[in-house]
Amino acid sequence: MKDNTKKQTARSGPYTKAGMLAHFLHGSKRFFIACIISSFIVTLLELLIPQVIRQTVDSVIGDAPINAPGFILRLIDSAGGAAYFREHLELVALIILVLALLVGVFVYLRSQTTSVAAERLSQKIREDLFSHIQRLPFSWHMENKTGDIIQRCTSDAERIRTFVSDQLISVFRILLLVGFSLYFMFSMNLQLSLVAAIAAPIIVTYSVIFRVKISKNFEACDNQEGVLSTIAQENLTGVRVVRAFGRENFERDRFEKQNEVYTSLWVHLIKLLSYFWAIGDTIGGLQVLLVLVLGSVMCVNGTLTAGELIAFITYNSMMIWPVRQLGRVISEMSKAGVSIDRIRYIMNSEPEQDRPDAVSSETAQQALRGDIEFDHVSFGYDSEKEILHDISFRIKAGTTLGILGSTGSGKSTLMHLLDRLYDLPEGSGRISIGGVDIRDMKAADLRRGIGMVLQEPFLFSRTISENIGIIDRNIPEEDIRRAADIACVDETISEFTNGYDTMVGERGVTLSGGQKQRTAIARMLTQKAPIMVFDDSLSAVDAETDARIRSRLAQLLGTATVILISHRVTTLMQADQIIVMEKGRITESGTPEELRTSGGLYQRISELQLEDTDKEVG
Ligand SMILES: Nc1ncnc2c1ncn2[C@@H]1O[C@H](COP(=O)(O)OP(=O)(O)OP(=O)(O)O)[C@@H](O)[C@H]1O
Numbered sequence: 001m002k003d004n005t006k007k008q009t010a011r012s013g014p015y016t017k018a019g020m021l022a023h024f025l026h027g028s029k030r031f032f033i034a035c036i037i038s039s040f041i042v043t044l045l046e047l048l049i050p051q052v053i054r055q056t057v058d059s060v061i062g063d064a065p066i067n068a069p070g071f072i073l074r075l076i077d078s079a080g081g082a083a084y085f086r087e088h089l090e091l092v093a094l095i096i097l098v099l100a101l102l103v104g105v106f107v108y109l110r111s112q113t114t115s116v117a118a119e120r121l122s123q124k125i126r127e128d129l130f131s132h133i134q135r136l137p138f139s140w141h142m143e144n145k146t147g148d149i150i151q152r153c154t155s156d157a158e159r160i161r162t163f164v165s166d167q168l169i170s171v172f173r174i175l176l177l178v179g180f181s182l183y184f185m186f187s188m189n190l191q192l193s194l195v196a197a198i199a200a201p202i203i204v205t206y207s208v209i210f211r212v213k214i215s216k217n218f219e220a221c222d223n224q225e226g227v228l229s230t231i232a233q234e235n236l237t238g239v240r241v242v243r244a245f246g247r248e249n250f251e252r253d254r255f256e257k258q259n260e261v262y263t264s265l266w267v268h269l270i271k272l273l274s275y276f277w278a279i280g281d282t283i284g285g286l287q288v289l290l291v292l293v294l295g296s297v298m299c300v301n302g303t304l305t306a307g308e309l310i311a312f313i314t315y316n317s318m319m320i321w322p323v324r325q326l327g328r329v330i331s332e333m334s335k336a337g338v339s340i341d342r343i344r345y346i347m348n349s350e351p352e353q354d355r356p357d358a359v360s361s362e363t364a365q366q367a368l369r370g371d372i373e374f375d376h377v378s379f380g381y382d383s384e385k386e387i388l389h390d391i392s393f394r395i396k397a398g399t400t401l402g403i404l405g406s407t408g409s410g411k412s413t414l415m416h417l418l419d420r421l422y423d424l425p426e427g428s429g430r431i432s433i434g435g436v437d438i439r440d441m442k443a444a445d446l447r448r449g450i451g452m453v454l455q456e457p458f459l460f461s462r463t464i465s466e467n468i469g470i471i472d473r474n475i476p477e478e479d480i481r482r483a484a485d486i487a488c489v490d491e492t493i494s495e496f497t498n499g500y501d502t503m504v505g506e507r508g509v510t511l512s513g514g515q516k517q518r519t520a521i522a523r524m525l526t527q528k529a530p531i532m533v534f535d536d537s538l539s540a541v542d543a544e545t546d547a548r549i550r551s552r553l554a555q556l557l558g559t560a561t562v563i564l565i566s567h568r569v570t571t572l573m574q575a576d577q578i579i580v581m582e583k584g585r586i587t588e589s590g591t592p593e594e595l596r597t598s599g600g601l602y603q604r605i606s607e608l609q610l611e612d613t614d615k616e617v618g
């Protein structure tokens, strides 16, 4: 496996961090705006309540003049002034009650809009990631670990969601609350406000430093969680190997050991966090104490009214809690930065694209019925190691080419190139069909024209019928059956209780290797492509069924151009032409008859295999 660490956090590409967030926010923006507005109103209302209490204590209970903006003063005067309220204290209670109710209403609106915004955002992230990943080239999928991609699409996507819907909103709210609290405090008493405000930068600095210090502990916990899920996932998918080799206890011990590490990491982290909260509380408590003592002294001296002291203490406590939250939020935001980069790596990976001057679908369809030609093709999966060296051959339209070769000689690689799962770089030769360079065709046209049974067929956890008819949702049932019949799998499927509606995979039947291969052949046949490739597709089928399938195929194939890769000489014998590959080079080519006496690999293998068959028969 190549080292992709550098590439996987690549920052180049169409999306900047902010650009990607803006893109994801498309569709949920108005909910976020509504949420910010409600948040703003809630904060204002919360800030208003201490003002009402202060005025009540100083001007309704006491006799200080009411200190409020002009329009409120006029309102109070028209109601009968402070004296009126003194006689009707229940009115003051009513005002506070209404304010509290309004707070409730806007808190409700805030949480409603936040959750809708957050869910919409999540949905958009999932949708965009999935559709982008669908369009990424096959080579990208080969280079990146599936587990890692899934983790990026789940945990990292979730972290971006909380970043926007939780942290960004919190920062906004905290700044608002702290800003306004300080404003009211300063407007009441400068000295006391200075004393109170001095604690804020101390607490923020302390919590940011502390958070940064313990961020590696958080990271260790995250990584250890990854280790645990990998063990669990491997054991679930590899359950057969575990059972077959009697490794249950070993695997359990291994899991327990890692689980223990995970637990102790968390215990350690929680211990550190407890220190953090305890010290934070102490600093906060000291600040409150200082404000209370100083405020009381001022109150006794007459530089501060009782109402102001009450309001001051309320604002102070309103400010101190968010200040402590700010440290946490800031450090969590830095974690979100990593997640944004991890998702940006996917979104910035370049999707598979057709050339702008690609030939039309009709031209491609026409061409796909022509000869296939590999012209001096050289290729390596990475630049360091060349796998195919100067390969040239031609398959006449409507004929069958057999490919024989030792394992790892590059047979499947040839087919990957033909299907453009990997693009042949310029200057490394040319692959053409019907005279058209396959790079000049749209990938979809090309692949529609090549029916490919891959060496390791994959079936989805859907019904057998859906698996075979994957090419077209509306494919008639009889076409599916006919294809299955030719692939000699119809009988097996009919024996299942639910026939073609039997589920395949984890929730349904487990097909044998040979059954899977034959289902994959049936699936390819429904494509009715002018070119058909069988990459070692009958390896898990017994020789007799192999022969039966081949004879049924022969009737069907008619005008198709066929490429047959096999290790079995009997499978290849009916080909019109055979090439033999060794270590990425063509070492022999000719008709089966020519090769049987050529003294090369084909002759050696055919003698070995036919001898074995003779023995079996005899
Ligand atoms: N996705 C890949 N990335 C990097 N190297 C690869 C990849 N796929 C195959 N290879 C390497 O390319 C070489 C040729 O592999 P290929 O699968 O084409 O062989 P093959 O002839 O089909 O073998 P077999 O008969 O076993 O199927 C091997 O050395 C293999 O390790």
Ligand SMILES: [Mg+2]
Binding pocket: 411, 412, 413, 455, 535, 536
């Ligand atoms: Mg192969």
